Amino acid sequence: MSNSLKVPVNRIIPFSSVDGPGNRTAVFLQGCGFDCKYCHNPETRNLCVACGRCVQECPTGALTLVDNKVIFDYNKCCKCDTCIKVCKHGASPRIRWMEPAEVLEEVKSNMPFIRGVTTSGGECTTYPEFLKEFFRLCKDVGLTTLIDSNGSYDFSKDRELLEVTDGVMLDVKAYDLNEHINVTGTDNKMVLQNMEYLASVDKLFEVRTVVVPGLFDYEGTIAEVSNKLSAYKTNIRYKIIAFRPNGVRQEYRNYNSPDRAELDRLAEIAKSKGIKDINII
Amino acid sequence: MREISMERVNKTREEMLGVVKSDVLTHEQKVANMANLADSLLEVLDLPEGLDDLLNKGIDEQCICDLFEGHAPLRPRYIIPDYEKFMKEGSEFLQLDPPKDLLEAVNNLLIFYKHVPSVTNYPVYVGSLDKLLDPFVQDMDEEMAEKIIKMFLIHMDRTILDSFCHANIGPEPTKAGFIILKVIGQMQDAVPNLTMKVDKDLTSDELLLAGVNTALHSAKPSFANNKMFESELGKDYVIASCYNGLKLGGGSYTLCRLILGNIAKKATDVEDFINDKLPYVMDIMARYMDERIRFEVEESGFFENNFLAKEGFIHRDRFTAMFGLVGLADAVNILMEKEGKTGRFGSNKEADDLGVRIMDKIDEFNTHHNNKYCEATDNHFLLHAQVGIAQDIDVTPGTRIPIGEEPEELIDHLKVISRFHKYFPSGTGDIFPIDATVHRNPEYVMDIIKGAINQDIRYLSFYGSDSDVIRITGYLVKKSEIEKLENHENVKHDTTALGMGAKHNGHILERKVR
Numbered sequence: 001m002s003n004s005l006k007v008p009v010n011r012i013i014p015f016s017s018v019d020g021p022g023n024r025t026a027v028f029l030q031g032c033g034f035d036c037k038y039c040h041n042p043e044t045r046n047l048c049v050a051c052g053r054c055v056q057e058c059p060t061g062a063l064t065l066v067d068n069k070v071i072f073d074y075n076k077c078c079k080c081d082t083c084i085k086v087c088k089h090g091a092s093p094r095i096r097w098m099e100p101a102e103v104l105e106e107v108k109s110n111m112p113f114i115r116g117v118t119t120s121g122g123e124c125t126t127y128p129e130f131l132k133e134f135f136r137l138c139k140d141v142g143l144t145t146l147i148d149s150n151g152s153y154d155f156s157k158d159r160e161l162l163e164v165t166d167g168v169m170l171d172v173k174a175y176d177l178n179e180h181i182n183v184t185g186t187d188n189k190m191v192l193q194n195m196e197y198l199a200s201v202d203k204l205f206e207v208r209t210v211v212v213p214g215l216f217d218y219e220g221t222i223a224e225v226s227n228k229l230s231a232y233k234t235n236i237r238y239k240i241i242a243f244r245p246n247g248v249r250q251e252y253r254n255y256n257s258p259d260r261a262e263l264d265r266l267a268e269i270a271k272s273k274g275i276k277d278i279n280i281i
Numbered sequence: 282m283r284e285i286s287m288e289r290v291n292k293t294r295e296e297m298l299g300v301v302k303s304d305v306l307t308h309e310q311k312v313a314n315m316a317n318l319a320d321s322l323l324e325v326l327d328l329p330e331g332l333d334d335l336l337n338k339g340i341d342e343q344c345i346c347d348l349f350e351g352h353a354p355l356r357p358r359y360i361i362p363d364y365e366k367f368m369k370e371g372s373e374f375l376q377l378d379p380p381k382d383l384l385e386a387v388n389n390l391l392i393f394y395k396h397v398p399s400v401t402n403y404p405v406y407v408g409s410l411d412k413l414l415d416p417f418v419q420d421m422d423e424e425m426a427e428k429i430i431k432m433f434l435i436h437m438d439r440t441i442l443d444s445f446c447h448a449n450i451g452p453e454p455t456k457a458g459f460i461i462l463k464v465i466g467q468m469q470d471a472v473p474n475l476t477m478k479v480d481k482d483l484t485s486d487e488l489l490l491a492g493v494n495t496a497l498h499s500a501k502p503s504f505a506n507n508k509m510f511e512s513e514l515g516k517d518y519v520i521a522s523c524y525n526g527l528k529l530g531g532g533s534y535t536l537c538r539l540i541l542g543n544i545a546k547k548a549t550d551v552e553d554f555i556n557d558k559l560p561y562v563m564d565i566m567a568r569y570m571d572e573r574i575r576f577e578v579e580e581s582g583f584f585e586n587n588f589l590a591k592e593g594f595i596h597r598d599r600f601t602a603m604f605g606l607v608g609l610a611d612a613v614n615i616l617m618e619k620e621g622k623t624g625r626f627g628s629n630k631e632a633d634d635l636g637v638r639i640m641d642k643i644d645e646f647n648t649h650h651n652n653k654y655c656e657a658t659d660n661h662f663l664l665h666a667q668v669g670i671a672q673d674i675d676v677t678p679g680t681r682i683p684i685g686e687e688p689e690e691l692i693d694h695l696k697v698i699s700r701f702h703k704y705f706p707s708g709t710g711d712i713f714p715i716d717a718t719v720h721r722n723p724e725y726v727m728d729i730i731k732g733a734i735n736q737d738i739r740y741l742s743f744y745g746s747d748s749d750v751i752r753i754t755g756y757l758v759k760k761s762e763i764e765k766l767e768n769h770e771n772v773k774h775d776t777t778a779l780g781m782g783a784k785h786n787g788h789i790l791e792r793k794v795r
Contacts, residue, residue: 015725017722023729
């Protein structure tokens with residue numbers, strides 16, 4: 001059984017201030033079914049196919065191709081990111097396959113400075129069995145647990161996962177179906193169903209929308225999402241995130257970032273619909 | 282008093298005339314400089330043999346530094362008056378009765394501050410302001426209380442012309458404490474410096490979070506580990522000057538510092554440093570401090586004649602002295618090189634272990650050195666991680682990791698400093714600029730503080746990386762005031778000049794932003 005719980009870990013950020021309340025360790029798992037145009041870590045979408053391109057380009061020889069697998073030597077890495085820039089497959093060779101207990105060991109070295117963990121990605125709900133075991137272990141040592149999700153996983157069918165999850169931070173990339181398909185390459189039926197389901201069982205910590213002028217009707221999305229959420233009693237935070245080109249693939253980097261006045265206007269719209277906790281990033 | 286040469290007299294006279302004619306110094310700064318130059322002509326201390334060679338050298342060679350205390354100390358370096366007593370009893374010398382309301386309270390305090398000497402000629406401690414003012418804000422209009430306290434703080438900033446001036450709040454939440462944090466958060470002033478004592482059993486999340494929010498805007502308060510200080514100094518400790526733990530109603534006679542990097546330069550290897558060069562310098566510095574203390578207590582007359590002592594606002598037997606050091610990182614790196622090793626302090630376990638070994642050696646020396654006038658601290662000095670002075674070039678403050686070499690991850694930085702804070706009851710601290718515009722998550726900083734006080738970390742400071750007022754090494758300075766001074770304009774606080782030196786020589790604007 002333990003073998004089946006090994007997951008590809010892209011990276012572990014010891015202290016994160018942007019992945020939920022307080023200081024948290026953020027665990028990024030590899031692999032995501034969405035293909036968002038503005039994705040700022042596109043190298044977390046897919047698993048390595050061992051094409052070997054990064055091995056040739058690595059300036060420090062940290063990567064080698066052995067038995068049709070790319071082997072990564074952490075100590076030789078100079079963190080120049082050449083490997084992920086040249087990858088044609090939206091993957092990263094710098095992946096560690098780890099058990100829940102191994103991840104917890106790394107997390108524990110950040111205690112007592114953190115209050116919890118946040119799993120992100122990629123899309124961490126690609127690995128629900130890992131999450132359940134990992135979160136159980138986190139709870140045992142007194143840490144809170146949050147999931148950062150694109151909403152593609154049917155949470156309503158996995159009570160066991162929600163029992164060990166303190167909250168979900170859900171991305172609503174676009175409210176309109178066709179716009180969602182345009183932004184992410186997939187439909188949003190499950191996302192919207194999750195939004196209401198998680199709100200109804202008090203597991204929706206936060207909803208996030210990235211504002212990308214020219215890509216989709218973000219104003220409509222924020223208004224609709226706010227409308228839906230205001231029906232629930234709990235105080236759900238709406239995080240309105242400005243598009244930034246950092247990390248975005250070259251072909252999608254030319255979108256403009258919204259200015260502060262525009263973000264404030266959107267916050268006002270959310271507020272007018274009854275959202276109390278609004279965070280502009 | 283020993284004779285001195287006419288040559289030295291004339292050189293000093295030239296320097297005095299230079300001060301008189303200076304176009305940058307304010308009047309107060311000129312007066313203070315003139316006094317220091319006059320003092321420099323006195324030779325009354327019985328100096329230990331070998332001191333001259335260690336003390337009177339350039340910054341690349343000097344092994345002991347006495348931090349401008351002068352040749353004939355006419356007062357202790359740091360004085361910590363018992364303001365609680367003053368509020369209860371008033372002062373006969375100052376002809377002040379105990380205050381009956383908030384206006385009288387702040388007026389009395391502002392008068393008192395003008396009569397508290399120190400090495401800077403300004404008070405280095407202005408009281409636990411929340412406790413002093415809390416009784417007077419209970420039943421009054423909150424808006425008026427805020428206005429009065431704001432004016433009180435502005436008055437301090439504009440008249441206490443040196444930012445080695447420290448107020449305390451906490452660890453318990455009080456109405457006055459919240460008001461102080463609120464009005465400080467509305468301003469960006471350097472004076473007074475402020476420390477919040479933090480205790481997991483006494484400090485509420487609400488107070489700690491208010492402190493963090495104020496710090497990210499105004500670079501203060503800093504956060505002190507209350508349980509740690511209390512276990513060493515007792516409940517009646519305060520934080521004064523930069524971040525110095527001292528006894529209420531007492532203070533510190535003197536502060537000298539070892540410049541560890543320069544001592545390491547003289548050593549052939551690690552063993553020579555630990556067993557020969559370092560003990561030799563420590564012995565001379567300790568005896569130099571003994572002599573300074575002897576003069577202050579036995580000859581200066583301060584403790585017999587000053588009203589603070591006469592009326593019981595200070596007690597001679599609550600004083601101690603601070604055995605300071607700078608450049609632990611420099612010494613470790615120099616010694617590692619001499620051993621043919623590449624590891625550097627802050628990022629290599631062997632180098633950090635060497636740092637711990639050096640600190641254990643210094644600590645051991647200090648616990649074996651006795652001074653009969655330091656009864657308050659078991660007849661020993663207190664170790665102090667000194668923050669550096671403007672003239673320091675290639676000298677790393679205290680036990681800090683050099684700017685530019687901070688570990689990539691904050692957790693690794695905190696793990697290093699948690700090995701060193703425990704040695705310094707009379708003060709140490711680390712400073713972290715925070716990118717507050719990106720984070721918008723003050724609880725992130727709160728969690729780090731809560732973790733730190735559980736991990737033997739003594740004292741932490743944070744400031745917003747885009748803030749005008751910033752923490753230089755321990756004290757606060759406004760970047761805009763440094764720019765004025767760089768343009769040769771007058772500035773009111775003498776510490777601005779120190780900040781300018783630290784900006785150019787200590788690269789303090791290049792700290793790693795967290």
